[in-house]
Amino acid sequence: MTTLTLAQGDITRERADAIVNAANSSLLGGGGVDGAIHRRGGPEVLQECRRLRASRYGKGLATGQAVATTAGRLDARWVIHTVGPVFSATEDRSHLLASCHREALRVADTLGARTVAFPAISTGVYGWPLEDAARVAVEAVRAADTAVEEVRFVLFDARAHEVFAARVG
Template sequence: MTDITLVQGDLTRESADAIVNAANSSLLGGGGVDGALHRRGGPAILAACRELRAGHYGKGLPTGRAVATTAGDLDARWVIHTVGPVWSAGEDRSALLASCHHESLRVADQLGARTVAFPAISTGVYGWPLEDAARIALAAVRAADTEVEEVRFVLFDDRAHAAFAARLGRLR
């Protein structure tokens, strides 16, 4: 069974085999986690993303899917980019958010990654309520058939950490 841990801190400072990027579909950087990982990881990540866009992902990475690149200057071997859904009060997009976690772990398994650090996908500018995102993310990781030994959720602030901690406590 995969060990799930929670850390409050800066995802760009984590040491793991793979760090998950809450990317936008362009794969070319942006705000929030995406921009921070591109800035700290340096130009190698952007160059790898441009190669993906020039090839199979010419129209961008679809929501709920995941793909890996080098981690550049980050303390990881890979960055796994996944595109989270924008939250909607009128449409249930929970399956897409769960897919981000399943697909990221599937890619991690293909790479041989044993430690994976996730952000709270879709909870920034995409507006997903933290408590619900925690419920979906933790359930998806718990249900995943994966060889990953540790999934670490790296949560930016007290509020995010508290939401994930409360949900994780209910799963144990």
């Protein structure tokens, strides 16, 4: 059974087998968590992302999908990149947000990862309301058929930590 834990702080400082990156579809870095992971992970992460773009993901990674690279200089073995959906008030995209979590855990299983650190996917510039993102994330992780022993939600600030804590229980 997977244990859900919480941490408040910088996901790039976490020690885990795999760190999940809230990536953009280009896989080439960006702002927020994505930029921080690329900066701290170093050029090795970007090199592998470029190789993925040159081969299997020429058009980029689709929303809700996940793929792994080295973690470079991060205190992890792998980075699992997943593209969260942009929030829409007129279209329910929660299945795509849930897919990010399921697919990241599926990739973690193929790698043999036992500890996986997740950020609050899509809650930054993609505008997903924090309370709903926490609900979708926790439900998806709890429902996942995975060998991952610990899923750690790493929340940047006290409010996010509080909201996820209410869902994790």
